Amino acid sequence: MTDAAIPNDREPGAGQETKRRSVVYTRSKQTRASVLWMDRFARRAISVGGLFVIFTVFAIMFFLVYVTMPLFGGGTVGEAKRYALDQTNGRILSTTIDEYRTLGLELAEDGKVTVFHAPSGTKLGASAFDFGGVAPAAFARTLQGDDVAFGFPDGTVRLGTLAIDTAVLPASRAPSALEKLPNGDRSDGAAVYTEIPGRQLRRLAPRLVLEMPVQVAPAGTAIRFLDYRVGGTAERPLKTFATVDEHGTARLSTAYAQVNMMTGETSTTVSNVEVPTGLAAGDIAAVLLNTQGNRLLVATKDGVIRRFDTRDPAHAKLAETARLLPQGVRPTALAYLNGENSLIVAGSDRSLSIWTMIDRKSSSTTDGAVLTKIHDLGLQPAPVERLAVSQRTRLFIGADRAGDVALYHATTERRVLTFPSEGAAAPVETLILAPRDNGALAIGSDGAARLWTFDVPHPETTLGSLFGKVWYEGYPEPGYTWQSTSGTDSAEPKLSLVPLIFSTIKGAFYSLVFAVPIALLAAIYTSEFMHLRLRAVVKPLMELMASLPSVVIGFVVALVLSPIVENWIAAVVIAFGVVPLALIGSAFLWQLLPRPLALRLDGAPKLVAFFLALAGAIWLTLAISPLFERALFAGDFKAWTTGAGSAAPFLFLLVLPLSFILVFGLSGRFFGQSWRERLRGREYHVAGAWEFGRWAALTLLSLAVAAGLAHLLASGGFDARGGIVGTYVQRNTLIAAFGMAFAVIPIIYSIAEDALGAVPEHLRSASLGCGATNWQTARWVILPTAGSGIFSAIMIGLGRAVGETMILVMATGNTPIMDWSLFNGLRALSANINVELPEAVKDSSLYRTLFLCGLVLFVMTFILNTLAELVRQRFRKRAAQL
Structure with missing residues (x-):
């Protein structure tokens, strides 16, 4: 190997290039510590947040249960005291006790009044009515007990007052010589003084007044x-x-x-x-x-x-x-309940019942009213011989022949408390219930006085009175009624939650009837048919509608929409048929355009044409509504709802959707394939003309079928009036449903559109590649795949409708009526809480019942969400098989 073949480190060569590339492009495969730390922090934060949400939900539920549980509790007896009073004055006519259970008065038939300290039985003195040495032959007292009357053997009547006066004095004005009583009270021998906050004294003293005799x-x-x-x-x-x-x-x-x-x-x-x-x-x-x-x-x-x-x-x-009472049974005690509308009847057969007058338009009575037994408290251990009624509720106490005393509640038909006897008891001569319904005083024929303190905070609430039928005074039969307050304190509260639950379901149902079709069709259109650039504008605008406060919607609906609908109610009713037909007809007319022109106009022009068609449909509805009102509804739709004219016209509108489904469904089932074969190969606008003709013919046939069904139902006695149609009031369910639909549509639309857009693109492409149209693809491929998301959208919309408050408060009459009429008002659970809670006294029956409304709403939402999740999982399994 020559030196030239040896790479030189100072000269650029292949080896140096390879080394430089490895230095530049090689990255460490280890995750940075900061990333790992943030990942652990996020994981733990999400876990803690999720657990906190679950804890909060259960905490709210437990709090609602905690507040409402006392509604279903009974009563408790506190102190039970027994002491002897002087019995030398003859038969006892009456007993009086003040609202603080401090001072008691015993009236004997010789006119002497024994004044005693109620908690201890200490005698404080005596006063007397001057009867001139003649004992009265008859005695009566008013329900409040302060006014008394005496009837004498000479035919005269003397009216009087036997009352306990209450006064608050500064401590400096207390008498100098006051004797201490066992419980810390003080007395000067005629009155009782009790220390109260603010360095003051409460003075209780008897007051006796006797008027001149009246012959x-x-x-x-x-x-x-x-x-x-x-x-x-x-x-x-x-x-x-x-x-x-x-x-x-x-x-x-x-x-x-x-x-x-x-x-x-x-x-x-x-x-x-x-x-x-x-x-x-x-x-x-x-x-x-x-x-x-x-x-x-x-x-x-x-x-x-x-x-x-x-x-x-x-x-x-x-x-x-x-x-x-049955033959052979004699009455042992009779008394009016508070309000003097109902009569307590005790019989010698141990029966105890409540009777009231009910206007039945009876010919057997001169005024049409009939005394009717509305409550039966069952057989008592012994015949009840003495009665004393509450001055503020439907509570009353009764003493039976054995000397036992019990507390009853008339409306709920229950024996609330049985007071302990504390040994053998003589027959009761007089009986009194403390003005605040927290104490009872009974004096026997042997002079023994028994004083009980008790607490029955919610006697009028039971599961039966809250969720069952109750027969209230003046009502012709048992029913579900909510009326928490009235013009007078003598009226009994009616706290049935059933009308509120019914109204909640009714309002949510009608709002979804309007919202679901519009929201789902809009979602399908924007997802599958609308141009992408136009969709990018429309979808955010629809989602922006969801941010509109419900109080604003309620304000507009109540003050703007409600008068308009009242003035044009016939047009609104007819619009449910005219507007859809006009829009569908416009869609078929659009198909008559040449294919190139239709493609060029797709997008914004097509959407504008849709709104123009909608405006035209509304104008057409307003134009023809007077003609339809005269022809179908006797010239006045609101008068028609009260019974004028025939029942067939509105039945025609009701069965119209069913007739369309029937006619078009059968046509597609038996002639759809052959019709598509006939249109195959024809030009686009020609096929559109044939489709328009077919639609027009089937529409006329559907109208004829609907008219036939309506007349058949009307001749059979069916009438929508009294059902979903009733007397028209301005603030009604229809108006509220419009407002809630406006609030619910953006939610359902947004979630459903996201679910449709999340369908894998390859499913859509495969369907279109097989020759299916956009509508066939959306109907048979996209919708089933996105079924779980669409169902979730509907259920979330239902949850919003169930919990809606301000629209219902402002757009309805807040009347807890149980009927399906669109033209009557309603009062939902949430609206009831909003209306009643500011006036409810803390810890009162109404206050806790309103929390029970919240608990019922919570349970309803929980059940709906659970069912929705089960159905959603079923949809997901089916979609996974595609």
């Missing part, structure tokens, strides 16, 4: 039965009382009292009207009067009640005779 019955005729009510205003109280004397004569008396605001003097005028009962005093068990004085109930000992209509006292008449 009701003839002199010397004893009053046997008496009931008393006070209404009116503070300036002009209206006192009404009903009496039955020893001869069985019933009288309705009204005392009009007027207070002179300058002098404080009261002038009273009394009027008496006889009510013909036709009964002897010995047959009567009780007399009950309502506050308005327009209804008088006379119950007899054989379980029959006579209801007298006294709206015109001078012409009182027997309105109804009803049997409340």
